[in-house]
Amino acid sequence: MAAANGGAGAALFSEEELREVSGLRRGEDFVEMTCGCTSHRYGDAVGRLRVFASGDLEISCECTPGCREDKLTPAAFEKHSGKETAGKWRNTIWVMVQGEKVPLSKTALLKYYYLAHKSGNGSHKGRSGRPSHRDEFIRCTRCGKERRFRLRSKEECRVYHDAFIKLNWTCADLTTDRVTCDEEEERASRKVLRGCSRATSCSGCMKCVCFGCETCRFKDCDCQTCVDFYRNSKE
Numbered sequence: 001m002a003a004a005n006g007g008a009g010a011a012l013f014s015e016e017e018l019r020e021v022s023g024l025r026r027g028e029d030f031v032e033m034t035c036g037c038t039s040h041r042y043g044d045a046v047g048r049l050r051v052f053a054s055g056d057l058e059i060s061c062e063c064t065p066g067c068r069e070d071k072l073t074p075a076a077f078e079k080h081s082g083k084e085t086a087g088k089w090r091n092t093i094w095v096m097v098q099g100e101k102v103p104l105s106k107t108a109l110l111k112y113y114y115l116a117h118k119s120g121n122g123s124h125k126g127r128s129g130r131p132s133h134r135d136e137f138i139r140c141t142r143c144g145k146e147r148r149f150r151l152r153s154k155e156e157c158r159v160y161h162d163a164f165i166k167l168n169w170t171c172a173d174l175t176t177d178r179v180t181c182d183e184e185e186e187r188a189s190r191k192v193l194r195g196c197s198r199a200t201s202c203s204g205c206m207k208c209v210c211f212g213c214e215t216c217r218f219k220d221c222d223c224q225t226c227v228d229f230y231r232n233s234k235e
Contacts, residue, residue, distance in 0.1 A: 012053055017108040022096035023048070035059060036101070037081035037093050045081035047072075049095065055112045056211040059093075073228040074104075133216060134208035135194040138163050142170045143181035150195070157216040165223050 012031050018024055023034030027050070035049035045063040052058075059077040061069040069080055074089040083092050090110065094101040104110055133151035138160070140147060149160040163169050171181045196202035210216060217229040 012051065012112070013108060020098040021107075022099075029053065033095055035093055035095050035104075037078050037083050037089075038101070039082040040084060042082040045077075047077060049093075049109075051109050051112065052211065053112055054209075054211050055115060057113060073232045075232050076228055132197060132208060133157065133210050134196055134202070134204070136160055136164075137191070138169055140171045140181060141168045142172075145171070145181070145183075145185040146191070147171060147174055147177075147179055148186060148191075151216065152195075154215050158218060161216065161218065161221070161226075 012026075018031065018033075021033050023032075025032045030050045030052045032048055032050045034046065036044050036046045038044050045061065047059045047061045047063070050058040050060075057074050059072045059074060061067050061072060061077060061080060063069075063081065069077075072080060074093055078089040078092055085092065090105040091103045093104050095104065095107060095109065096102070097107070136149045136151060137146040138149065139145065149156070149163065151157045151160055163173060166173065171179050171183075192201045192203075194202070194208065196205065196208035198205055198207045202208055212225070212229045217226045219226070219230055221227075
């Protein structure tokens with residue numbers, strides 16, 4: 001079992017839970033291993049599964065040398081593989097354990113996924129009990145300056161989300177603060193303060209980094225991130 005030492009990722013699962021899992025790698029906040037999904041028509045589609053403590057699951061597909069599908073949800077990977085009975089990814093996506101294909105449902109790898117959905121689809125709760133999101137920045141494509149977005153409410157999350165998916169976002173699009181390209185960018189010392197309830201200068205932790213919840217994902221948005229979130233939450 002090949003494993004690289006990591007930070008938080010090293011403590012997500014015990015050695016027993018990951019014993020003999022093929023292609024194992026431990027990152028800063030995740031564990032990663034070889035996975036796959038088998039179609040009767042197309043055979044095995046192989047990928048790399050990342051499991052985060054937040055409950056999020058990401059798969060980078062390696063079905064062919066030129067495949068560029070990255071950060072797929074399990075449901076999207078199952079569909080991409082051509083699996084005939086889509087919608088049962090817990091049982092159709094497998095990892096290799098002791099040389100055998102073992103469905104995710106029969107491993108310990110889904111324990112954070114189940115915990116996140118039990119507590120509200122992976123929401124990160126702040127002191128108020130509502131989902132907590134750190135401030136984010138987007139760089140203006142005209143002046144090159146980064147602008148801050150507060151994400152304390154669903155409305156603020158939507159403003160950031162729409163700006164993030166806009167290819168040529170500029171300061172003029174930021175209607176909430178009416179910032180222009182002529183205004184100075186925040187100092188670097190100020191940028192590190194992003195609203196984490198754990199530490200004022202947190203660089204990212206499970207209390208302020210959200211990978212998707214009902215506050216920052218939108219049913220009426222047709223971007224792939226939102227579509228995958230709501231598709232996954234129903235399965």
